[in-house]
Structures are given as C-alpha cells and as structure tokens.
Amino acid sequence: MSQLSTKHLIGIKDLTKQDIELVLNTAATFKEVINRPIKKVPTLRDITIANLFFENSTRTRISFELAQKRLSADVVNFSSSSSSVKKGETLLDTVNNILAMKVDMVVMRHPSPGAPWFLAKHINANILNAGDGTHEHPTQALLDAYSMQERIGSLEGRNILIVGDIMHSRVALSNIFCLKKLGANVKLCGPPTLIPKYITELGVELEFNIDKALAWCDVANVLRIQLERQNTRFFPSLREYALYYGVNKKRLDRLDKQITVMHPGPINRGVELSSDVADSEHAIILEQVENGVAVRMAAMYLLAGRD
C-alpha cells in the first residue's frame, strides 16, 4: 500500500493528490474508531509528540491533543505565553531542547509563515504544521475536504466557494490547494481589499457579488473576519461587511437549491455568518469539528508510520 510522499505535513502545496486521498481514506477508518464505546487505539503508544503553540488556539489544540490521546501517544504541551521564549530563546533552541528529551513528532502553530519549514530543515522529528501565520493550515483544509466529501460525495467538478478574508487566511490558502488537487472548481468572494492581487494564478475565480457566488456554489466555506490580523482597516465597518458579504438566511432562501455552509470557527455571529444559518441544517460546522479529530489522527498515524 502507499504511504505519504512527505516526512512532514507543512502545507497542502507539498502533497500529491494520492497523499490527500490517503489521508481522507484513513480518516474514515479513524472516524469509525472514535465512535466506538472505547475510542482509543494503541497504535502510537511508543511515540512522543510535542504540541508547540506559539499562538493562541483552542479548538485546533484540543483537537490535536484529543487525536494524540486517542492514538495512545505521549503528549507534552507547550505554549509560548508561559515559557522561556519570553526570556529571549530562539525557536531552534526551544525546539532542540524539547527534542533532546526524545520527542518523535512536533505539532506547531507559529505566527511566522514558514516557521515549520525552517524547523523541518534543521531537526529530525516529523513536523506537523498547525497553522503558520497567514501561510497554511493543512489539517484544517484536509478536514474541510473530508467534511465536504461526507456531505456531497466526490469533489471532482463540484463548485466550492470560499467567502471572506482571503488575504489573512491560512485556511483559505490551504483550502485552495487542497480543493484544486481534488479536482473541484474554486471561487473566492470577499471585499476586493481582502483578496490578494495575484490569487487567480492559483487557478481560482473571483466573484465580488455574494448572491451570484452563492447561486453558483455547492458548498460555501465562510471564513472568519480576523480582527486581530488587521492593523489597518480593510472595510469601513463590520455592519457594512455583514450587509455586503455576510451569509444569512435571507440570502440562502433566495437560492433555488440547498447549499452546504461551512465555517472553520470561531464564528463571529452576525458578521460573516448569521446565527440562523450557523444553527441550521445547511451548516456542518460541528461535523467539521468531529472530523477534525479523525483527520488529525490519520495525519499523525501516516507520518509516524513512514519509514
């Protein structure tokens, strides 16, 4: 059987279509595992994994930790707010110190794009990127693809819309790479100020009218407006954003079909997504969270099992 073509999971950009399919297929078997009466398998019992979070996170971190525990791995957690990073230690020194304690895999979130790539060049452990700045967030894209497939079947030739802050979103970039590799048509929608200038080079289309975009798509992946990454204002007000790009029930009711709505969380209710949509049968937001654990189990299982 095949195995992953890479030793690290840093970005979807480095994966082949076969890699992605392998992760998604493996995730399906792990989803069955986490629905058993006993949700734990002993597979990674001789593996130690360090979770290094240099940036805040709740769901990704819990999801990774739960996935590691379900695989019986030993887990050490690290967050930059309570560590020697505050004393001026470099990233490489921090990580080398942790690896000296015999750690096999590193899951890292870092505010600087490329940080996991830098680590992979210098250390021997498997690196799994849990989000690096505005660059990539590969496990999120994989769980999004898994959740889409679960709802609508194969993504080949299907129309997927990504709405919102494309510029600051690592979820958007990873999603674009992943969906294109799986053969989907991808369209982006958002304020022109939040769409990167050369993004169409990746083979995606643009649409600035949200109603037209929704009418086109099978699935709409609605991104969070990242207030913390916006030092300058990219649109006049949140109210105006909600008015022009917010996905709400009125907009969905106007469509002549039922579309699936996704959101990577945390939701700014009433801004990019209204509550009546977030809590409706259109939305698969909580399924995404459940699938996140299965997909991360698959990713870590496949990385650890590579020779």
Place this chain on the structure above:
Amino acid sequence: MTNRILLDKRLFQITLERLCHQLIENYDDFRNTAIIGVQPRGVFLANRLHARLEELVGKTVTFGKLDATFYRDDFRRKNKQLEAKVTDIDFSIDDMRIILVDDVLYTGRTIRAAMDALMAFGRPGHVELLTLINRRFNRELPIQPDYVGQTVDTIEDVAVKVQWLDEGSEDCVILEKQHA
C-alpha cells in the same frame, strides 16, 4: 517445489460445508451469537459462511467485520505501511458469543490484535476462532483455532494463498514457494 493445490474447488466447498455444520452443532440457532470476519481476507470466508449458515438455520445471523490494523504489534517495524480497512460492528457485543473468522492462522499475531480490537466494542461472553487453514508449526503466540478447515505443516518460505470466487478467481487454496 512448484505451486501445489491444497484445496481445489470441490474440496473447498466440502470444507466450508463441514465448518458450517460444526458451527451449527455448537451454536444451534445462533441466538446471541455473531460471526465476525477479520479484515482483510477473513471477511471473504466470513461472508461465505454467514450466507450459508443463514440458509441452513433459516434465521438471520448477526455479522460484522473487524479491522485490527491499529492494534498490530508491527507498526513502524515493517517497510510497508498497512492500509486500514472498514470495521463494521453495529451491535453491542456485550455477553455475546463471538466467532472470529480468518482465512489463514499463521503466527497468531493478527488474531492477537483482532482480539484486542474486539474488546474496544465491549466484553463478549466468549470468543472462538475459526480458520480455513491452520499453519500449526509457525505459531509465535499461544493462540489455537477452535474450528479448522485444514491443517498444513509447512516451512516458513512457503506461502499459503486462499483465492476466492468473489475476487474473480476460482475458490481454492494454493501452496506457493516464495522467491528468496
């Protein structure tokens, strides 16, 4: 040694029939009993036995599939990573009588893993093991089958291959000399 046919189509059929009747002797109408095939290749045998048993008993017999990949003891020790297959046990196995079914019993390690995997679904009343082929001289763990199609005494570099009609070939068991 060239390839040798151990069970041809006719003998294969007779063996399956005998295994079914042995099970009926012990399990009567299969109340509170489940047949569980071990993935990947035990499922072919389990499917076949299950269909025939339902015919013979005239009742539905509980059936499941179990994948033991995540419980194996050779993870990271083999060159090739194993692909997990579907597990499908949609019933509670608590206090049930379980018949684990696999095609070839060799080192016993797969069955060890399968028993561990099974326990994740509850606490069965008792578990028995049925295998089509028992390679009794190659065991590495103290595991023995309760029902056996045929016992084979082979040296290690001979492979025992069970082929199924469901895979597009004829039902048969072949002894095959491995190329060193």
